[in-house]
Amino acid sequence: MTTEITDELTDAELASRLATTAGRRLLQIRAEVGFADPKALRAAGDAGSQELLAAALDRYRPKDAVLSEEAVDDPARLSAERVWIVDPLDGTREFSEEGRTDWAVHVALWRAGALVAGAVALPGLGTTLSTATITPPPPAEPGPPRLVASRTRAPRLVTDVAERIGGVVVPLGSAGAKAAAVIRGEADVYLHAGGQYEWDSAAPVAVALAAGLHATRIDGAPLRYNQPDPLLPDLVICRPGLAEAVLAAIRESDTAPA
Numbered sequence: 001m002t003t004e005i006t007d008e009l010t011d012a013e014l015a016s017r018l019a020t021t022a023g024r025r026l027l028q029i030r031a032e033v034g035f036a037d038p039k040a041l042r043a044a045g046d047a048g049s050q051e052l053l054a055a056a057l058d059r060y061r062p063k064d065a066v067l068s069e070e071a072v073d074d075p076a077r078l079s080a081e082r083v084w085i086v087d088p089l090d091g092t093r094e095f096s097e098e099g100r101t102d103w104a105v106h107v108a109l110w111r112a113g114a115l116v117a118g119a120v121a122l123p124g125l126g127t128t129l130s131t132a133t134i135t136p137p138p139p140a141e142p143g144p145p146r147l148v149a150s151r152t153r154a155p156r157l158v159t160d161v162a163e164r165i166g167g168v169v170v171p172l173g174s175a176g177a178k179a180a181a182v183i184r185g186e187a188d189v190y191l192h193a194g195g196q197y198e199w200d201s202a203a204p205v206a207v208a209l210a211a212g213l214h215a216t217r218i219d220g221a222p223l224r225y226n227q228p229d230p231l232l233p234d235l236v237i238c239r240p241g242l243a244e245a246v247l248a249a250i251r252e253s254d255t256a257p258a
């Protein structure tokens with residue numbers, strides 16, 4: 001897989017190569033810094049990936065705005081037509097735990113109201129999912145639907161919805177890794193509520209939509225990006241055939257946040 005970054009790339013190709021390249025840098029940082037001081041490793045990862053992505057976007061898309069978890073928010077993005085929404089290291093906690101592969105790099109492009117390109121790199125798995133190349137997941141496996149949810153901050157809503165649809169909960173780190181599990185057919189639903197930001201979901205949602213999956217807020221409303229407040233606290237990504245049942249279970253749950 002070539003990851004060379006040149007001036008001629010489409011936005012989707014650029015997103016994919018940037019995410020892959022930042023992911024390789026993160027693997028190097030993991031090897032160099034080691035796991036003895038997880039806090040130091042997390043800080044080095046956040047900073048190293050942010051530096052690489054910021055420099056590359058500045059070099060290859062100098063006119064575009066950027067919204068990143070690891071940079072000061074520049075309100076100029078609110079009047080920009082094109083905004084890159086990036087999470088240089090999603091699943092920071094898992095990145096700092098030896099042996100875990102559930103962490104990701106997110107690079108998405110928002111243009112005039114919609115996500116138009118995106119990539120989620122899973123460096124620990126050696127793969128990158130891109131809107132340019134993604135295909136729908138394989139058919140659902142027999143058995144109960146598998147719901148991926150936060151390892152550390154899963155809301156009660158997840159267990160409640162799992163019970164209502166006869167599913168099982170699978171804890172996994174990183175929004176990108178969870179979305180990827182659904183996109184790759186290793187899980188059927190990713191449900192989250194109670195807090196998250198635009199950078200946590202923009203690239204995963206861009207790829208999920210390109211793969212033909214359902215991706216909305218938990219009340220079924222569209223996920224909207226490049227908003228003044230980047231808080232985007234909940235989402236559901238799932239196979240289209242499960243969306244109606246999942247949204248109904250959320251509505252019926254007395255644990256759904258108002």
Ligand SMILES: Nc1ncnc2c1ncn2[C@@H]1O[C@H](COP(=O)(O)O)[C@@H](OP(=O)(O)O)[C@H]1O
Nearest residue numbers: 089090091092150153173174175194195196200
């Ligand atoms: N309640 C909450 N409030 C704010 N952010 C949250 C959150 N729950 C999850 N997130 C963010 O969503 C990403 C995935 O989390 P999780 O693995 O728990 O599902 C993490 O991003 P970062 O690792 O980039 O900080 C995490 O910080």
Ligand SMILES: [Mg+2]
Nearest residue numbers: 087090091200
């Ligand atoms: Mg994140």
